Amino acid sequence: MPPLDPVTGHLPPGRYRTTLGHIRHRFVDHPEFSDSTTRQTIWDGFLSYLTAWETSQEPFGQPILHTLWIAGSFISDEVNPQDIDVSPVYDEGIISNLAGSQGIGKVKALVGHRKKLVEKYKVEPFPIPWRSLETTLLPTTLLEHEQNYLAKRGGLDDWWQRIRPPGPKAAALAPDVTSARGYLEVTW
Template sequence: MLPALDEQTGLLPLGRFGASLEEIKSHYVDDPRFAKSATRAEIWQHFESATDGIRSVVPVVCVWVGGSFLTDKIDPDDIDLVYWGEDVLVDQVTDPKDRYILQMFGMNQVRPATGLRVDTRYCLWHVFPEADRAHSVEHQSYALNRGYWDDFWMRKRNGAKEDPPQRPDALPQRGYFEVTLDGFHGV
């Protein structure tokens, strides 16, 4: 069961919550409270298309879903996503077209290139059996990205997108979902 939105803020409670695609769609697209939304169904279809696209290139361990789509806002502009793929599998992608697709996801260029209403990033999941002893560049990069995006998704901008960030924007205020797609299997 998904956590309820805070009645005062309209946000998810603070934290990362496991969820399925079906649960998110049921709560944030099909729920009667969003019946008047002109954007949610289309954004969800765009999310499904983007997810199918990246998964056609490389298995996706999971996707983190956040942003205004996971609020009480009737008509969000897009859905915010961080796709996680295992580094050794991503390194095996050699086709230039497929590498370009991964680059588009990683640099948030999917919407400008395709018109899909998705804000995307792509990060590498690095498997290391003893994380506290990991001194490899790959593991340090993974840990940095994981911490960065975890911190990012818990923030909420208090002004408009074009406004300069303020200290209150950096405070943890909301949660996000982690959806397992192809799973944490390792090689």
């Protein structure tokens, strides 16, 4: 994981694979955040969220959560972020095949109900329902649900690399929509 940009306070643009241990070391235990009153609580909630994933997948005997993108103020130099933004990349095909199965609602709850998840875990999810695609080079030849997957994944990749303008919380608009920060990816 590269160092934070001293000007923006964010990772340089791009997606960086890392481990939970590295994230904890850099964004929870690092001396830069010794005065934080929120980071440890957010981290503990995030770990509880991951435990909920493990527990909810267990009855089905197969992994549903493939990877997790981590972004936003938690992975910046902000001392007291309010939550941790994540994009759980989960296998939509498995969930579809398990529709109606006992316990599948627990899995679905981890990618929906954003407000409840922020309250319970301090985790704000922006899910990506993953699909196995033969190719991504000719999107117009793909089925609609496959095109939707590509659009969602690409849209969130773009979103996580934007920096919001200063002031009240608002979406970045041109010319501020270019890649200006990075985000992290953890795989299992």
